Amino acid sequence: MKSKSGNKSEICIIPKPVSLVRGEGSFLFDSDTVLVANECTSAAAAALADTFRPAAGFILKVTASLPKGRDSVFFALDPSLKELGDEGYRLVVANDRVTLAAPTQAGLFYAVQTLRQMLPPEIFSQKLQSGVEWGVPCAEITDYPRFAWRGLMLDTGHDFQRLSYIFRFIDLMAMHKFNVLHWHICDLGTFPLEIHGYPELQNPAHLGKREKGNPPRPVKHGFYTQDEARAVVAYAAERHITVLPEIDMPGHSQPVLLAYPEFDCPVPMYEWHDFERWEYCIGGEKAIAFIEEVLTQVMAIFPSELIHIGGDECPSTHWETCPVCQEAIKAQGLKDVEELRRSFLLRIERFLAGRGRRMIGWDELFENGVKTSTAIMAWRPKVSLTAPAAKAGHDVVVASASHLYFDYSETTTPVEKVYSFEPVPAELTAEQADKILGAQAQLWSDNHPTEEQIDRLVYPRACAAAEVVWSGRGNCDWADFAGRLRAHAPRLSSLDIHIPLPE
Numbered sequence: 207m208k209s210k211s212g213n214k215s216e217i218c219i220i221p222k223p224v225s226l227v228r229g230e231g232s233f234l235f236d237s238d239t240v241l242v243a244n245e246c247t248s249a250a251a252a253a254l255a256d257t258f259r260p261a262a263g264f265i266l267k268v269t270a271s272l273p274k275g276r277d278s279v280f281f282a283l284d285p286s287l288k289e290l291g292d293e294g295y296r297l298v299v300a301n302d303r304v305t306l307a308a309p310t311q312a313g314l315f316y317a318v319q320t321l322r323q324m325l326p327p328e329i330f331s332q333k334l335q336s337g338v339e340w341g342v343p344c345a346e347i348t349d350y351p352r353f354a355w356r357g358l359m360l361d362t363g364h365d366f367q368r369l370s371y372i373f374r375f376i377d378l379m380a381m382h383k384f385n386v387l388h389w390h391i392c393d394l395g396t397f398p399l400e401i402h403g404y405p406e407l408q409n410p411a412h413l414g415k416r417e418k419g420n421p422p423r424p425v426k427h428g429f430y431t432q433d434e435a436r437a438v439v440a441y442a443a444e445r446h447i448t449v450l451p452e453i454d455m456p457g458h459s460q461p462v463l464l465a466y467p468e469f470d471c472p473v474p475m476y477e478w479h480d481f482e483r484w485e486y487c488i489g490g491e492k493a494i495a496f497i498e499e500v501l502t503q504v505m506a507i508f509p510s511e512l513i514h515i516g517g518d519e520c521p522s523t524h525w526e527t528c529p530v531c532q533e534a535i536k537a538q539g540l541k542d543v544e545e546l547r548r549s550f551l552l553r554i555e556r557f558l559a560g561r562g563r564r565m566i567g568w569d570e571l572f573e574n575g576v577k578t579s580t581a582i583m584a585w586r587p588k589v590s591l592t593a594p595a596a597k598a599g600h601d602v603v604v605a606s607a608s609h610l611y612f613d614y615s616e617t618t619t620p621v622e623k624v625y626s627f628e629p630v631p632a633e634l635t636a637e638q639a640d641k642i643l644g645a646q647a648q649l650w651s652d653n654h655p656t657e658e659q660i661d662r663l664v665y666p667r668a669c670a671a672a673e674v675v676w677s678g679r680g681n682c683d684w685a686d687f688a689g690r691l692r693a694h695a696p697r698l699s700s701l702d703i704h705i706p707l708p709e
């Protein structure tokens with residue numbers, strides 16, 4: 207006999223839903239529970255069924271019609287709910303029936319994510335759990351996100367992470383309703399994406415030379431084939447996550463220039479000093495042809511409308527002495543190396559636009575004078591370009607190092623500080639504020655963290671970031687969040703991420 211009474215335990219969901227009304231009793235999942243879905247809603251039903259397989263050990267049946275006398279879970283794609291937006295949903299849990307309704311597939315997927323967090327935390331385990339009653343408290347939830355861009359950045363360019371880890375990273379993102387994985391593919395450590403015609407990129411002889419971390423570790427070797435990168439894109443798409451690829455240029459390109467020195471300026475090397483040496487020779491056609499070939503192959507893998515081209519931390523000093531760059535300045539009638547840089551960026555912008563894509567880059571691009579069609583990722587808190595870029599008409603993604611750099615220690619950037627972040631500067635008008643697409647947190651791998659260390663750098667801070675971008679400020683406060691984070695911790699524990707509990 208099923209127990210339907212249930213207790214009045216709290217429902218603790220991260221990110222917090224817009225509206226949640228607790229009911230009496232609970233719905234109990236068991237191996238007889240039936241998921242009712244049609245062709246349009248079967249993906250969300252499969253996502254829920256997948257949730258139960260490892261931990262509960264049963265495979266929920268998906269059927270097109272209502273079975274008699276069985277407790278059922280209904281999935282409804284309902285265009286009349288369009289006021290919930292592209293990602294909103296309604297979730298109603300009653301004693302004998304659960305209804306998930308949304309105007310879009312993404313909304314249904316997020317309803318499933320919420321339902322997962324209403325189950326006992328053991329549901330997140332990949333191992334069979336015995337003796338658990340899979341009850342969900344009765345409730346009515348209406349929910350939708352504040353921002354359309356809810357991102358996390360993973361850096362495989364300073365140090366390499368295995369493909370299996372990227373899938374895990376995506377699973378954790380989906381659980382927290384993030385929808386953009388910014389994949390910082392290449393940087394000073396490694397260029398780990400296969401590019402046809404350039405096999406030397408993956409030669410371990412051209413890895414960055416610095417040992418970092420505690421204890422110091424070399425850059426890990428490994429790479430992703432194009433098919434593997436496509437598998438990442440597909441896996442993310444099933445979870446309603448867009449993969450934004452970044453090919454950093456014109457700086458941060460050490461492994462490329464070690465592998466193919468002909469793309470470098472023919473001038474003496476500077477002393478190795480972080481990012482200050484590794485720029486393409488942007489006055490020469492050789493490097494630009496390589497960059498355009500890389501972008502062509504990248505666009506064939508990644509369907510994202512936006513393509514990230516970095517653009518950060520790139521001094522121009524050695525272009526000053528490069529005969530090729532100086533010749534290009536003369537030939538194009540430019541004033542100086544900064545005009546050469548701008549000419550290069552506008553060319554890349556045109557190259558992407560000609561192929562139906564749009565450029566996005568770090569906020570240096572705003573200072574470099576790119577067109578307003580280029581989106582700006584605002585990261586430098588000191589120069590604070592979020593408001594100026596939005597006022598000038600750029601789309602802006604806020605990625606501020608002050609609150610959203612998760613490679614920084616938890617002393618520098620504690621979870622409470624992340625939680626306090628407000629992406630929209632108060633000085634913006636409503637129309638200007640519409641240019642703020644959302645925000646994202648960054649995990650740089652400069653210090654060569656292990657995958658376990660990345661988990662713990664990202665969580666629980668990503669829980670706070672998820673709430674900043676999904677729930678918004680009017681709906682929650684720190685004390686409320688800290689309480690829910692305590693309830694969330696066992697879910698993360700089931701996924702082998704053991705976070706300290708907030709006080």
Ligand SMILES: [Zn+2]
Nearest residue numbers: 471487528531
């Ligand atoms: Zn040059």
